[in-house]
Amino acid sequence: MKKIHIHEEYCIGCRLCEINCLVKHSKSGKIIKAFKEEFPRPLSRVHVEEKGYLSFALQCRHCEDAQCIENCMTGAMHRDEKNGAVVCDETRCVGCWMCIMSCPFGVVQREKKEKRIASKCDLCGSDGEPACVVNCPNEALSYE
Amino acid sequence: MSNGETKYLLIGYSVASWWCAHSIREGDRSGRIVAVTEEEGPYSRPLITYVLGKKTGDVAYTGTIFQHDEVEIYPRKRVVEIEPRDRIARLSDGTDIRFQKALIATGGIPIFPTIPGRENQGIFTFTRRSDMESIDTFLHGHPARNIVILGGGFIGLKTCEAMMDMKKNITLVELAPRLLQNMLDEEGSYYLEKALAHSGVHVIKEDTIVLFETETDRLTDVVLKSGRRIPADLAVVSIGVRPNVDFLRNSGIEVHRGIVVDEHQETSCPGLYAAGDVTETRNLLTGERNVVAVWPEAVNQGRIAGWNMTGREVAYEGSLPVNAVEVGEKAMVSAGIVNPPADGYETIVRKDRENYQKLVLKDDLIMGAVFVGEISKSGIYINLMRQKLPVETFRDKLLDPNFGLINLPTNYRKHIVKGVGIEV
Amino acid sequence: MVKTKLAPQLEINLPIVFSAMSYGSISYNAFRSLVQAAQEVGTYCNSGEGGLHPDFYPWGKNIIVQVASGRFGVHPDYLRVASAVEIKIGQGAKPGIGGHLPGEKVSSDISRTRKIPEGSDAISPAPHHDIYSIEDLERLVFAIKEATGYEKPVSVKIAAVHNVAAIASGAIRAGADIVAIDGIRGGTGAAPQAIRDNVGIPIELALAQVDERLRQEGIRHRASVVIAGGIRSSTDVIKAIALGADAVYIGTAALVGLGCHLCQKCYTGKCNWGIATQDPYLTKRLNPNIGTRRLVNLLRAWGLEMKEMLGGMGVNSIQSLRGNKEHLRAVGLSREEMQILGVKLAGEGW
Numbered sequence: 001m002k003k004i005h006i007h008e009e010y011c012i013g014c015r016l017c018e019i020n021c022l023v024k025h026s027k028s029g030k031i032i033k034a035f036k037e038e039f040p041r042p043l044s045r046v047h048v049e050e051k052g053y054l055s056f057a058l059q060c061r062h063c064e065d066a067q068c069i070e071n072c073m074t075g076a077m078h079r080d081e082k083n084g085a086v087v088c089d090e091t092r093c094v095g096c097w098m099c100i101m102s103c104p105f106g107v108v109q110r111e112k113k114e115k116r117i118a119s120k121c122d123l124c125g126s127d128g129e130p131a132c133v134v135n136c137p138n139e140a141l142s143y144e
Numbered sequence: 145m146s147n148g149e150t151k152y153l154l155i156g157y158s159v160a161s162w163w164c165a166h167s168i169r170e171g172d173r174s175g176r177i178v179a180v181t182e183e184e185g186p187y188s189r190p191l192i193t194y195v196l197g198k199k200t201g202d203v204a205y206t207g208t209i210f211q212h213d214e215v216e217i218y219p220r221k222r223v224v225e226i227e228p229r230d231r232i233a234r235l236s237d238g239t240d241i242r243f244q245k246a247l248i249a250t251g252g253i254p255i256f257p258t259i260p261g262r263e264n265q266g267i268f269t270f271t272r273r274s275d276m277e278s279i280d281t282f283l284h285g286h287p288a289r290n291i292v293i294l295g296g297g298f299i300g301l302k303t304c305e306a307m308m309d310m311k312k313n314i315t316l317v318e319l320a321p322r323l324l325q326n327m328l329d330e331e332g333s334y335y336l337e338k339a340l341a342h343s344g345v346h347v348i349k350e351d352t353i354v355l356f357e358t359e360t361d362r363l364t365d366v367v368l369k370s371g372r373r374i375p376a377d378l379a380v381v382s383i384g385v386r387p388n389v390d391f392l393r394n395s396g397i398e399v400h401r402g403i404v405v406d407e408h409q410e411t412s413c414p415g416l417y418a419a420g421d422v423t424e425t426r427n428l429l430t431g432e433r434n435v436v437a438v439w440p441e442a443v444n445q446g447r448i449a450g451w452n453m454t455g456r457e458v459a460y461e462g463s464l465p466v467n468a469v470e471v472g473e474k475a476m477v478s479a480g481i482v483n484p485p486a487d488g489y490e491t492i493v494r495k496d497r498e499n500y501q502k503l504v505l506k507d508d509l510i511m512g513a514v515f516v517g518e519i520s521k522s523g524i525y526i527n528l529m530r531q532k533l534p535v536e537t538f539r540d541k542l543l544d545p546n547f548g549l550i551n552l553p554t555n556y557r558k559h560i561v562k563g564v565g566i567e568v
Numbered sequence: 569m570v571k572t573k574l575a576p577q578l579e580i581n582l583p584i585v586f587s588a589m590s591y592g593s594i595s596y597n598a599f600r601s602l603v604q605a606a607q608e609v610g611t612y613c614n615s616g617e618g619g620l621h622p623d624f625y626p627w628g629k630n631i632i633v634q635v636a637s638g639r640f641g642v643h644p645d646y647l648r649v650a651s652a653v654e655i656k657i658g659q660g661a662k663p664g665i666g667g668h669l670p671g672e673k674v675s676s677d678i679s680r681t682r683k684i685p686e687g688s689d690a691i692s693p694a695p696h697h698d699i700y701s702i703e704d705l706e707r708l709v710f711a712i713k714e715a716t717g718y719e720k721p722v723s724v725k726i727a728a729v730h731n732v733a734a735i736a737s738g739a740i741r742a743g744a745d746i747v748a749i750d751g752i753r754g755g756t757g758a759a760p761q762a763i764r765d766n767v768g769i770p771i772e773l774a775l776a777q778v779d780e781r782l783r784q785e786g787i788r789h790r791a792s793v794v795i796a797g798g799i800r801s802s803t804d805v806i807k808a809i810a811l812g813a814d815a816v817y818i819g820t821a822a823l824v825g826l827g828c829h830l831c832q833k834c835y836t837g838k839c840n841w842g843i844a845t846q847d848p849y850l851t852k853r854l855n856p857n858i859g860t861r862r863l864v865n866l867l868r869a870w871g872l873e874m875k876e877m878l879g880g881m882g883v884n885s886i887q888s889l890r891g892n893k894e895h896l897r898a899v900g901l902s903r904e905e906m907q908i909l910g911v912k913l914a915g916e917g918w
Contacts, residue, residue, distance in 0.1 A: 006568055010855040049550035053848040058549060058568060061561045070163075071440045073190045074200065075207030092206055094194040097468035098439060100519055101477045104527035104560050105549055105568065109520050110475060115199060138855045 001084035011140035013055035017132035018044040024131035045121040060121035068099035085123040093117040151175035153243035156250040160420030160446035165213040167450025177215045192276040197306030226395045228413035245453045248418040252385030261356030266363035288377035295383035296323035315346040327478035335516045339474035387422040402435040407459040409449035419445035428462030436463035477522040480512035494543040508534040576721045581610035587817030590618025595851040598843045601859025606630040619681040638692035640682040658727030660750030660797040662759040667692035706742035721745035728774035733781035740791045751797030758835040771797040776909045779812025802873035812891040825866040
């Protein structure tokens with residue numbers, strides 16, 4: 001199964017991954033519209049953490065032994081059969097936040113759409129490489 | 145094997161039993177597993193309030209753990225007695241089941257105090273699907289507007305949320321000086337009360353119901369200890385649950401607050417295991433024995449029990465009370481010791497108008513955490529609690545708005561995820 | 569069947585070698601890009617005088633190490649791991665003067681690589697204090713050959729100055745297997761400007777003179793000549809080879825491949841591109857994997873262009889072009905220049 005690898009030694013903290021993730025997960029898929037016309041603004045599922053010169057973009061690690069899946073009380077959080085990603089079925093999610101408190105990386109967020117749901121990296125579905133990896137200008141993320 | 149015989153018997157079939165069956169199947173592909181449940185079939189019990197509030201369509205659990213486990217379910221049956229020496233369980237329909245190993249995972253039953261008038265219509269407890277269905281039916285039959293919820297605990301608040309979704313006029317009565325007494329401190333409760341007030345919920349603390357007033361067998365008002373009278377068409381009593389252990393009375397299995405188990409989840413009778421809300425386990429942080437009735441620990445205990453039932457010795461590390469809830473757009477996460485005794489503990493607090501965050505530390509270890517409002521990073525702290533990682537090197541960064549994995553020691557952060565190349 | 573035992577040789581797939589840029593003057597990531605590209609293309613990368621970081625030992629097959637006046641980081645393993653050893657006598661950017669790496673740039677990693685205390689200035693003296701004659705040079709050349717078991721070629725790098733031909737001749741007689749000549753204005757941004765811009769002579773003039781002198785003395789075959797200084801395109805490589813070089817060193821061109829914008833602020837240690845800096849905020853801007861790809865691209869493109877040009881000249885191998893000045897013609901040069909270069913005026917026949 002392919003995973004997103006983080007190369008912190010090359011991350012320059014430009015946060016293009018965050019922008020591209022947000023756009024990818026917006027309704028329009030257009031950068032200006034996503035930022036200016038969609039309310040509430042779509043959420044980026046990747047976040048750059050910084051400390052001094054060290055920085056890295058962190059998104060769901062898609063753990064093999066995923067506590068968010070075990071602790072999900074509806075079964076909404078599940079493993080995608082195709083790419084092995086840990087994904088949240090938004091139709092089943094009720095926003096109980098069990099996944100948030102289980103995640104040792106702090107990469108699940110609350111999102112308010114028609115109802116509240118858990119928002120997390122879905123490896124951009126099955127359309128090839130995730131947006132954060134494709135758009136990283138310094139190849140600090142790789143998908144292999 | 146005849147119908148009356150099984151290798152593994154699961155008494156009660158909810159989350160602890162599911163994971164137990166799952167673990168059993170890792171070690172034993174063919175042994176017969178029978179599950180006895182009072183319910184129609186498996187469903188996710190915490191979902192009932194969400195279904196009542198129409199947040200989701202049904203209570204089914206759609207996770208993948210059922211797919212391979214091949215468990216025979218005996219629905220609408222109860223185990224009324226267990227003979228641990230002969231390994232026989234007597235069911236409510238009179239039949240016996242002989243088993244080799246059994247898991248007791250009967251969960252909790254609601255505490256319902258003897259308040260005058262409690263036998264009338266319109267007064268409910270709310271812990272299972274049947275409760276949800278009867279409340280739903282009642283609400284369809286009667287135009288209930290005023291709802292009184294007794295108990296500002298976890299179930300009370302989730303009920304409250306379901307009623308908020310139905311646009312009811314809600315009063316929440318809590319005996320303690322704060323809501324969610326085990327999850328929050330008084331300051332955290334203040335944030336929650338503010339959110340509830342904003343959503344139109346009327347909260348009455350340090351008071352309780354002493355009388356249900358009725359008219360032709362139907363609830364009309366409740367009378368509080370303080371003498372207040374509140375109109376009520378429907379009341380939900382949710383002051384807590386206790387382990388469902390009545391059927392073990394003559395079995396000889398040691399029961400204290402809950403069923404006493406060792407670190408392999410085995411009860412005082414060999415071959416009988418227990419997991420979930422019915423058990424009393426050692427607390428991960430304090431070492432005290434108590435009942436921790438939360439989903440994640442039911443999962444852990446069920447898994448541990450299943451492994452040990454098939455001969456794979458795995459020890460349980462101890463239970464950590466953790467919980468999360470959102471009421472009135474206010475999310476909350478709490479874990480461990482949130483109201484520490486005065487000595488030896490230190491607390492760090494960060495708060496603003498909307499958010500309240502508190503960590504309880506002892507000897508450089510995180511012992512408790514409360515998050516109200518912004519909760520996204522709470523899992524990091526809870527994991528630190530579980531791993532018992534000393535915080536001395538990043539103590540000053542705790543609760544920093546930008547606190548994240550990057551503040552943790554590199555060799556620790558690199559090994560949270562097992563798997564080549566996916567470390568952080 | 570040739571019975572003669574050949575002196576140790578370096579084999580290159582392309583007559584282009586990365587010139588000496590030390591770890592210290594350039595960043596770890598830049599150096600890594602160079603060694604990885606050298607390996608991929610099948611050429612060499614020169615370590616410069618700053619020693620060799622242990623991380624790069626696995627690439628030893630594609631590394632030429634330098635022994636310079638400061639002797640930084642020189643130890644038996646350093647000599648043994650490399651494919652060739654170069655004694656640096658002079659440098660085109662600053663002939664006749666030494667080097668100075670300020671103490672602030674000597675981080676712990678660099679101090680370990682150079683074998684000097686952290687935070688201390690790294691001063692390369694102007695002369696080698698043990699070399700005051702060709703005979704002294706001979707002793708060092710053979711000391712190195714002795715240390716490496718006569719298995720590795722030894723190169724002597726000199727700056728192009730007025731009597732470069734005599735010096736080159738002396739170096740070969742001292743036992744050098746390769747003579748590297750560095751022309752005026754090597755591309756560094758960290759040399760005193762007056763020296764950088766004024767001391768030394770253009771490389772093509774120096775090269776033609778050296779080649780001519782070595783031929784006259786009958787020792788051209790005893791060493792390869794590698795030139796450096798201002799090689800900017802594949803055309804420059806072709807011209808250099810036709811003037812008598814065996815290969816060229818590229819430094820600035822490679823850095824431009826890595827992203828260098830020639831701002832000439834290398835001496836500040838604040839290179840925006842993460843090349844000539846040790847600032848951890850800046851060095852991470854250069855991902856060596858991307859850098860390697862770019863360098864490989866550069867060399868591959870130059871290689872293809874050179875093949876095209878060879879085809880155009882009707883020469884079927886690069887060896888046939890070496891020293892073949894008949895393939896060159898001059899336009900706009902004075903008679904004296906043409907005479908020194910040994911090149912005929914455009915339009916003149918055989």
